[in-house]
Amino acid sequence: MNAYGVRAQSELFPHAVSNYLTESTKLSGYESIDVNWSMDGKLQVLLNEGINNIFDGHPSVAETNLSDLVQKDSMIWEAYYYRAISYKQMGNLKAARKDLNRVISNGHALYESYLELGKVDQLGDDLRQAEKNFEKAIRANAEHPTAYYLRGNIQMEQNQLKSAAKYYNSCLEKDSLYSDANLKLSILEIIQSNKIEAGIPYFSKVLRRDTLNRTALLFRSIATFNQSRQTSLDDLNLLVRLSPGNSMALFLRGMQFAELENYARAFPDFHKVIEMTAESDNNFQGQQTWLDKRIDIQNAGAYAVSRVYGLPDEDALKIKQAYCLLVIGAHDKCIATIKATSISEREPLCLFLSGVASEHAGKHGEAFVYYDKALKIDNDILDAHKKRGIYEQELKEWKKSISDFSEVLRINPETFVVYKMRGVSYYYEKQYSMAIEDYSRYLQRDSLNKEIIGYRGVAYQTMGMPLEAAIDFVNSGNTEMLNFKALSKSIDSLLLHADTLSALSYLNTLTAQVPQFTEGFVLRIRLLLEKKDWNRINDLIDTAIQNKRGDVSAVDHSFLLTIKGMTLCKGQKYDGALTTLAQAITYDKHNSLAFLERGKLLLATGKTNKAIADLQMAASLGHHEADELLSAIHR
Numbered sequence: 353m354n355a356y357g358v359r360a361q362s363e364l365f366p367h368a369v370s371n372y373l374t375e376s377t378k379l380s381g382y383e384s385i386d387v388n389w390s391m392d393g394k395l396q397v398l399l400n401e402g403i404n405n406i407f408d409g410h411p412s413v414a415e416t417n418l419s420d421l422v423q424k425d426s427m428i429w430e431a432y433y434y435r436a437i438s439y440k441q442m443g444n445l446k447a448a449r450k451d452l453n454r455v456i457s458n459g460h461a462l463y464e465s466y467l468e469l470g471k472v473d474q475l476g477d478d479l480r481q482a483e484k485n486f487e488k489a490i491r492a493n494a495e496h497p498t499a500y501y502l503r504g505n506i507q508m509e510q511n512q513l514k515s516a517a518k519y520y521n522s523c524l525e526k527d528s529l530y531s532d533a534n535l536k537l538s539i540l541e542i543i544q545s546n547k548i549e550a551g552i553p554y555f556s557k558v559l560r561r562d563t564l565n566r567t568a569l570l571f572r573s574i575a576t577f578n579q580s581r582q583t584s585l586d587d588l589n590l591l592v593r594l595s596p597g598n599s600m601a602l603f604l605r606g607m608q609f610a611e612l613e614n615y616a617r618a619f620p621d622f623h624k625v626i627e628m629t630a631e632s633d634n635n636f637q638g639q640q641t642w643l644d645k646r647i648d649i650q651n652a653g654a655y656a657v658s659r660v661y662g663l664p665d666e667d668a669l670k671i672k673q674a675y676c677l678l679v680i681g682a683h684d685k686c687i688a689t690i691k692a693t694s695i696s697e698r699e700p701l702c703l704f705l706s707g708v709a710s711e712h713a714g715k716h717g718e719a720f721v722y723y724d725k726a727l728k729i730d731n732d733i734l735d736a737h738k739k740r741g742i743y744e745q746e747l748k749e750w751k752k753s754i755s756d757f758s759e760v761l762r763i764n765p766e767t768f769v770v771y772k773m774r775g776v777s778y779y780y781e782k783q784y785s786m787a788i789e790d791y792s793r794y795l796q797r798d799s800l801n802k803e804i805i806g807y808r809g810v811a812y813q814t815m816g817m818p819l820e821a822a823i824d825f826v827n828s829g830n831t832e833m834l835n836f837k838a839l840s841k842s843i844d845s846l847l848l849h850a851d852t853l854s855a856l857s858y859l860n861t862l863t864a865q866v867p868q869f870t871e872g873f874v875l876r877i878r879l880l881l882e883k884k885d886w887n888r889i890n891d892l893i894d895t896a897i898q899n900k901r902g903d904v905s906a907v908d909h910s911f912l913l914t915i916k917g918m919t920l921c922k923g924q925k926y927d928g929a930l931t932t933l934a935q936a937i938t939y940d941k942h943n944s945l946a947f948l949e950r951g952k953l954l955l956a957t958g959k960t961n962k963a964i965a966d967l968q969m970a971a972s973l974g975h976h977e978a979d980e981l982l983s984a985i986h987r
Contacts, residue, residue, distance in 0.1 A: 364574060364600060364603075364604065365548055365571070365574045365575075367600070368570055368571065368574065368600060369539060369571075372535070372567050372571075373539075376505075376532050376535070376536075376567075377474075377505060378471075378498070378501070378502065378505075378532075379471045379474060379475055380440075380441060382406070382437045382440075382464075382468060383463075383464040383467055383468065383498070384464075385430065385433055385461045385464050387399065387403075387430045388430070391425070391428060392425075394424075395421055395424060395425055395428065398417050398418070398420055398421040398424070398431075399417075399418070399421055399428065399430060399431060399434070401414075401417045402414045402415075402417035402418040402421065402431070402434055402435070402438070403434055405417060405438075406434060406437055406438055406441070411437075411438040411439075411441035411442045412438070412442060414434070414435075414437075414438040415435060415438040415439060415442065418431045418432075418434055418435035418438065419435065422435065429454075429455050429458055429460045429461075430460075432451040432452075432454050432455050433451070433452070433455050433460070433461055433464070433465065433468075435451050436448040436449075436451035436452045436455070436465075436468060436472075437468065439451065440468065440471065440472055440475070445472050445475060445476045448468075448472050449469065449472050449473075452465050452468055452469045452472065453469070456469070462488075462489075462492040462493075463489050463492040463493035463496060463499075464489075466485045466486070466488040466489035466492055466499075467485070467486065467489040467498060467499055467502070469485045470482045470483070470484075470485035470486040470489065470499075470502060471502070473485060474502075474506065479506050479509070479510070482502075482506060483503060483506055486499045486502050486503045486506075487499075487503070490503070495526055496526065497523040497524075497526040497527040497530050497533070498523075500519045500520070500522040500523035500526065500533075501519070501520065501523040501530065501532060501533050501536075503519045504516045504517075504518075504519030504520045504522075504523065504533070504536060505536070507519060508536065508539075508540070513540050513543065513544065516536070516540060517537060517540050520533040520534075520536050520537050520540075521533075521537070524537075528561075529561055529562070531558045531561070531562055531565050531567075531568065534554050534557055534558045535554065535555075535558060535567055535568065535571070537554055538550075538551035538554030538555060538571065539551070541554065548574065548575045549575055549579065551571060551572075551575055552572060552575050552576065555568045555571050555572035555575065556572065559572065564590075564594060566591060566594055566595055566598075569587045569588075569590060569591040569594075570587075570591060570598075570600065570601060570604075572584075572587050573585075573587040573588045573591065573601070573604055574604065577604070577607075577608065581608060581611065581612065584604075584608055585605065585608050585609075585612075588601055588604055588605040588608060589605070592605060597628065599624075599625045599628045602621045602622075602624050602625045602628075603621070603622070603625045605618075605621050606618045606619075606621030606622040606625065606676065606679070607680055609621065609676075610676045610677070610679075610680055613673075615669065615672050615673035615676050616669060616672060618672075618676040619672035619673075619675060619676055622653065622675070622676060622679045623653050623656075623657060626649065626650040626653045626654075627650075645712055648708050648711070648712070648735065649678060649679055649708070651734070651735045652675065652678065652704065652705055652708050652735070653675065655701060655704060655733065655735070656671065656672075656675050656701060656705065659699075659700075659701045660672060660701065663695065663699065663701075664694070664695075666693075666694075667693040667694055667695050667699075670689050670690070670692055670693045671690065671693065671701060671702065671705070673689050674686045674687075674689040674690045674705055674709075675705060677689060677709075678705060678708060678709050678712070681712075683709040683710070683712055683713035684709075684713065686705065686706075686709040687706050687709050687710065690702045690705055690706050690709075691706075697725075698729070699729075700726040700727075700729040700730035700733060703722050703723075703725045703726035703729070704722070704723070704726040704733055704735070704736055706718075706722045707719045707720075707721075707722030707723040707726060707736065707739065708735075710722055711739065716743065719739070719743070720739075720740065720743040723736040723739050723740045723743070724740060727740065731759070732763055734760055734763045734764055734767065737756045737757070737759040737760045737763070738756070738757070738760050738767075738770065738773075740756050741753040741754075741755075741756030741757045741760070741770075741773065741774075741777075742773070744756060745773070745776065745777060748780070750777045750778075750780045750781040751777075751781060753773075753774075753777045754774055754777045754778065754781065757770045757773055757774035757777065758774065761774075768793065768794055768796075768797045768798075769794070771790040771791070771793040771794040772790070772791070772794040772801075772804055774790050775787045775788075775789075775790035775791040775794065775804070775807065775808075775811075776807065778790060779807065779810070779811055779814075784811045784814050784815045785815065787807075787808075787811045788808055788811045788812065788815070791804050791805075791807055791808035791811065792808065795808070802827070802828040802829055803828070805824045805827050805828040806824065806825065806828035806829075806830050808824050809821045809822075809823075809824030809825045809828060809830065809833065810833075812824060813833070818835070818838055818839060818842050819839065819842050819843070819846075819858050821833075822834055822839055822858070822862060823858070823861055823862070826861065826862060826865045826866055827865075831865075831866055831868075834866065834869070836868070836869055836870070836871055836872070836901070837871065839862070839869070839871070839872065840871035840872065840874075840875065843855050843858055843859060843872070843875055844875070846858075847875075852879065855875070855879075856876070856879060859872050859875055859876040859879075860876070863876055863892070863896075867895055867896075867898075867899035868899050868901050870896060870899070870900045870901055870904045870908060870909075870912070871904070871908060873892060873895070873896035873912070874896075874908045874911055874912065876892065877889055877892060877893065877896070877911075877912070877915055878911075880892075881915070886919070886922065889915060889919065890919055893912065893915050893916050893919055894916075896912050897912050897913070897916060900912065906939045906940055907939075907940050907943075909939050909940075910936045910937070910939035910940030910943045910946065911936075911940075911943070911945070913932055913933070913935050913936035913939065913946075914932075914933060914936040914943060914945050914946040914949060916932050917929045917930075917932035917933035917936060917946070917949060917950075918949055920932060921949065921953055926953060926957060929953055930950065930953060930954075933946050933949055933950040933953070934950070937950070942973055943973075944969075944970045944973035944974060944975040944978070945970075945975065947966045947967070947969045947970035947973065947975070947978070948966070948967065948970040948975050948977060948978050950966045951963045951964070951965075951966030951967035951969075951970060951978065951981070952967075952981070954966060955967075955981070955985075960985070963985075964982065964985065967981050967982050967985075968982065
């Protein structure tokens, strides 16, 4: 088996199976029941509208219809059954369970109700209860296949493969045309044998009875990709006719045509796939990831379509072949095919495709040369400018990269990812204000990109803007870059210039996200103290003390202890307040506020002599309120 057949089977088949397993649970569907239409005409209308709205995919409207019906006549059990279906589809599992249990308790539609109850349990991740209800459904009607199938799905989900197979076979005994049971058995056989070919008999069995089964067509086309190319291609042709928007079928057919060297047919298939699954250029990371390469290929395809149809037929065919080889990863063959054209050195498409193939092959020096040559002929190839700019960054040719990234933005101003790239070049070119401007433009579109927020923080710091830098470092998770003492001085400077609003804005952000910024808490609490905003002080003080850094000054620590003592005092916890204020004084013998507050507390508790001593100390340290209190005592 060649490399591309291996890729089709080892990469695409698991993806196809995963999609199918998600789609084939049958949990959102429902069993219809026989309805007794002997009710009043107006009630018939409500029930009929409810059922039709469920069928049309409008469960919330159906729930309204059926609830209206139940209000008018609570004895119509069919309304509860179908309302449970609408509740299930809306995700209101509790309400669905309640309605179904009501139907069951009255002995109606036992098979259907137990089946739906099991689905509700499974949607609620209660697999044990779901299994019990599916078993009850089987006992209520052992001839119906669906309960066996759903029971098998749970066993398969729990990796009980033999038990799952037993239930799927039981399902097929009741209905030999139950295609999903056969498909599930095929997956079990492939898992047990570790051979995708083991599923072919099951796929073929399904298709003999249902020639238009899309899942079986897809699975068999992958399983026979190498051993029976014509069978694979026939299945893919039919599948594409049935599902023109099936990107996996188109991609597989393109690969099959490429294997058969029918590049004229492969090229449009690959191009359709790329159009249908196009990724935004702004998802490009410039790190040669799988997603980066996919964006490269889609842009190369768009450029190829814009030019290939005006070229000589023989050369156009070879370029289509080269593009197909690029898509399937045959990079060296791609370049060789381009070189075999008569226009390989003068057609920018040839040079650009050669650049992409070289880059994906890891031949970056050659890729750089090809992109450079292509741009000398056509200066409007956005992707070539972008790639050349990246290579220039790696070569530390910052001015040249700035020029190329600017060209990208000229060609398409919406390629905002390039602002991020150009910002890096501006930074290394020491044009810091331009770097900040580009980073900010990028962040307008991707505000959560922590890497770029961090880069901008470094640029702010380099420009001597520590507060702006600090906000970016905090928002990017780079708190180790913060210089707490310098930040405190910068905010102090704002306060000295009476810019209290800006100071508070920085303090609110920094203290909220960096509890170790003790100096910030001190400044913030001092401002709140001036406003006597004790509610906010109460919210902050414990956080500030609990997260205090070891290198914080004794003065700041003493201040926080003083504030804590004051909050304890306001809460009438006087013993704790006295102890805490004593600790504050121990840390800073010149803390006039601590002496004042302890003096006030002692005075209030009748310890006048001690209070006077503290108030005298506060007065000697310059606290005017202490002078006023002393005067009042001596009067």
